[in-house]
Amino acid sequence: MSASSSGIVAGLTAAALATVGYLAHQAAQTLPDGLGRAAHAGAAPAAGTSKAPQVKKDPTALPGDSGKGARVVYSLRGDRVWLVAGDEAVSRTFEVDPSAVDPAPGSYSVTSRSNTVTGSDGVPVEHVVRFATVDGVVIGFSSAVGASTAPAPDPKVRTGGIRESRADGDAMWTFATIGRTVVVVR
16 A cells, blocks of 8 residues: 555645646746746846836937938937038037928938028028928928027928028028938938
8 A cells, every 4th residue: 555655645746746837837928028037047138128227218319320421310200400510420409390291211412492482381481401302392491580499380281391490590501502411210
């Protein structure tokens, strides 16, 4: 009887270990990423699981995918412009009010400039720097005449005017001459 008792105990122990192993595996599968899953000693934590405080990206930092050399960089999502010198130094960055029609991301060149004109929305503008056309709508940077800040364009009118403050418009006018590269990023 002792042989059969030890067989029963061994069988129950094996069943208990198998059950505990199965339950441990199930529990590990339901843990959020990074909690209790140290697969290898010294392994790097999964992306996004660092306990260090998250550093927010500087919205004024030049986007990494914005080309090389002297250029104007325009961020569609950030509604921001950077004037970048040939040595990759940012000489100026500023927010803009976007046009109703956006150019596609890519590289363009300044094609024309006008000192003063009336915008397609009827607002007198100055220092117009044009670089693209989308479905017949000319896209360019400009500042409203007599306004120290950029008045927001009418969203109901299909315009291509990306509005800047007068000070920023002056800087754009000086920097973005005919042929200057304009890189549009998301």
